[in-house]
Amino acid sequence: MERSTTKMMISTTTTGFSTAPIYAVGVEFDSARDLYHAAEKVRDAGYKRWDTFSPFPIHGMDTAMGLPKSWLSALVFIGGLTGFSTAAFMEFGASSFLYPLIVDAKPTNLMTIPAFFPIMFELTILFSALTATFGMLALNGLPRWNHPLFNWDRFKKVTEDKFYIAIEATDEKFSLEETRQFLQSLGGSHITVIHHDE
Amino acid sequence: MNKSSSSPSPEYFDYKHVGGRFMGLVSVAIVSLVVSFLLGMHHPKQFAFSWLFAFFYFMTIVIGSLFWILVHHGIDVEWSVGVRRQMENVASLFPVMAFLFVPLIFVAPRLWTWMTIPHGADIQLMEKAAYLNLPFFWMRAAFYFLFFSTVALWLRKLSVAQDKTGDPKYTMMARKITFASLPFFAVCLTFAAVDWLMGLDFKWVSTMWGVYIFAGSALSSLCVILLIVTALRSAGYLQGIVSERHYSLMGQLMTAFTVFWAYIGFDQYMLIWYANIPEETIYFLRRNTESWCTLNMILVVGHFLIPFVLLLFRNPKRRPAYLCGVAFWILLMHMLDIYIVVLPMIHPAGFAPSIFDVLALLAIGCTLAAVFLKRLGDVPLWPLRDPRLKDSINIAV
Numbered sequence: 001m002e003r004s005t006t007k008m009m010i011s012t013t014t015t016g017f018s019t020a021p022i023y024a025v026g027v028e029f030d031s032a033r034d035l036y037h038a039a040e041k042v043r044d045a046g047y048k049r050w051d052t053f054s055p056f057p058i059h060g061m062d063t064a065m066g067l068p069k070s071w072l073s074a075l076v077f078i079g080g081l082t083g084f085s086t087a088a089f090m091e092f093g094a095s096s097f098l099y100p101l102i103v104d105a106k107p108t109n110l111m112t113i114p115a116f117f118p119i120m121f122e123l124t125i126l127f128s129a130l131t132a133t134f135g136m137l138a139l140n141g142l143p144r145w146n147h148p149l150f151n152w153d154r155f156k157k158v159t160e161d162k163f164y165i166a167i168e169a170t171d172e173k174f175s176l177e178e179t180r181q182f183l184q185s186l187g188g189s190h191i192t193v194i195h196h197d198e
Numbered sequence: 199m200n201k202s203s204s205s206p207s208p209e210y211f212d213y214k215h216v217g218g219r220f221m222g223l224v225s226v227a228i229v230s231l232v233v234s235f236l237l238g239m240h241h242p243k244q245f246a247f248s249w250l251f252a253f254f255y256f257m258t259i260v261i262g263s264l265f266w267i268l269v270h271h272g273i274d275v276e277w278s279v280g281v282r283r284q285m286e287n288v289a290s291l292f293p294v295m296a297f298l299f300v301p302l303i304f305v306a307p308r309l310w311t312w313m314t315i316p317h318g319a320d321i322q323l324m325e326k327a328a329y330l331n332l333p334f335f336w337m338r339a340a341f342y343f344l345f346f347s348t349v350a351l352w353l354r355k356l357s358v359a360q361d362k363t364g365d366p367k368y369t370m371m372a373r374k375i376t377f378a379s380l381p382f383f384a385v386c387l388t389f390a391a392v393d394w395l396m397g398l399d400f401k402w403v404s405t406m407w408g409v410y411i412f413a414g415s416a417l418s419s420l421c422v423i424l425l426i427v428t429a430l431r432s433a434g435y436l437q438g439i440v441s442e443r444h445y446s447l448m449g450q451l452m453t454a455f456t457v458f459w460a461y462i463g464f465d466q467y468m469l470i471w472y473a474n475i476p477e478e479t480i481y482f483l484r485r486n487t488e489s490w491c492t493l494n495m496i497l498v499v500g501h502f503l504i505p506f507v508l509l510l511f512r513n514p515k516r517r518p519a520y521l522c523g524v525a526f527w528i529l530l531m532h533m534l535d536i537y538i539v540v541l542p543m544i545h546p547a548g549f550a551p552s553i554f555d556v557l558a559l560l561a562i563g564c565t566l567a568a569v570f571l572k573r574l575g576d577v578p579l580w581p582l583r584d585p586r587l588k589d590s591i592n593i594a595v
Binding site: 059060063069073077104114115117118 | 468471
């Protein structure tokens with residue numbers, strides 16, 4: 001087990017398989033306000049690979065974390081366009097070109113669009129909604145079996161009343177001692193080094 | 199979350215920003231009223247339809263403002279606290295609308311031709327006589343104005359009273375009034391649209407008519423609120439109250455209601471087109487023939503496609519100038535919308551612009567603008583001590 005050798009009195013524990021590589025250093029906060037202001041400091045310190053965890057969405061957290069605009073809307077836009085053109089292609093393809101069928105004396109050319117438009121609209125919505133759902137999951141790296149953060153027992157309180165920040169070891173600025181001291185300066189408690197599973 | 203915005207000092211509108219233009223508005227209003235009435239003596243029919251067009255155009259905007267106030271109190275909206283006073287100022291114009299309705303009383307039989315048909319002469323009218331009869335028609339009209347005016351002025355009064363004390367009881371009271379009046383609001387808006395617009399052809403029916411008018415109403419009044427707030431901001435007011443985040447939210451609502459208008463408008467069209475029943479198709483037969491067809495196509499593109507594409511992306515919606523441009527465009531298209539509803543009834547042969555259209559728009563528009571300016575200066579520019587004001591200022595998008 002790795003021991004803290006720094007002269008400062010930092011109460012640090014480690015969790016996970018101590019032989020496995022380090023995943024991240026985590027810190028716990030008691031309120032959304034503390035988490036929000038801590039996130040601003042982590043952002044200003046220049047860390048890139050880190051995240052905040054809370055039992056509920058916090059308004060303005062994306063600004064506090066300095067997150068860029070999500071790519072999800074672009075995906076949804078493409079999904080919607082795909083749905084719209086799928087419907088247009090299948091309806092006009094079948095009913096205007098392959099087998100024009102005159103129903104109720106209605107035309108079979110472009111002017112049939114009032115009859116076809118509900119389907120185009122619904123498929124646009126359907127494809128957009130499905131793209132939004134699955135695109136969100138994919139951008140979040142889900143689904144997955146497990147996550148190294150679950151090696152940390154206290155982290156279970158994230159669905160209850162505690163707030164967390166974890167700075168990952170893959171971050172360019174990450175150095176075990178400095179990151180630990182930095183997290184200490186944020187005013188949180190229970191700073192913990194979290195290891196991978198194996 | 200900066201501290202400077204936590205207690206902004208009250209602001210009142212200073213008339214130095216308007217100056218002589220106020221008297222200009224009043225004189226334009228009076229001149230166009232007088233000219234319109236004098237010429238209207240000789241062309242009462244054209245006067246009647248032009249006046250109804252202009253009247254209902256502004257009526258939808260005032261009704262829509264009341265709708266946004268009701269939404270605000272009904273679901274405890276946070277962001278709209280800072281702009282709510284302007285909604286209240288616009289909605290307080292209902293008594294003026296009642297006054298501007300008076301000319302229509304004199305020309306009513308020319309507009310609503312069912313009034314001239316003797317009892318028993320038309321079988322369809324007889325079937326509808328329980329609703330379409332003169333006493334009930336005028337009672338309804340009086341009730342609409344009474345109801346709209348009462349609610350709008352009462353809510354504004356509570357809001358202004360709260361400026362002095364900051365007592366949350368006014369907010370609670372406003373919420374109670376809102377829930378009591380929401381059903382009546384929906385009924386009054388729907389039947390005002392039925393009586394005054396659908397009633398232009400008593401044989402025509404559409405069950406989506408009320409919603410269709412509502413959709414255009416909510417959208418265009420939002421645009422008017424946005425323009426008023428921007429005008430105030432460019433004069434130096436509301437600086438700590440309304441920010442780009444509020445514009446972003448208003449832009450989102452504009453997008454939503456642009457789609458909603460198209461959704462309802464298309465639904466109405468598609469159901470009528472598909473069912474092909476003569477009582478229903480008459481509406482679109484009139485408007486999809488001659489040059490009206492071109493205008494109707496412009497409406498589809500201009501009222502839906504163009505604003506939809508302009509409002510689809512997020513970043514431009516944070517720019518007030520951009521949103522104002524879109525708002526102007528939507529208001530123009532909404533005018534075309536109401537125009538196509540009213541005017542084809544007397545010009546079945548095609549688009550025939552008339553000086554009365556312009557005169558009526560000027561007369562009603564300038565009157566309303568002048569009274570609005572008066573209302574604007576009477577009270578502070580935002581609800582000073584609303585319990586949710588701080589939440590509104592610091593709203594996160």
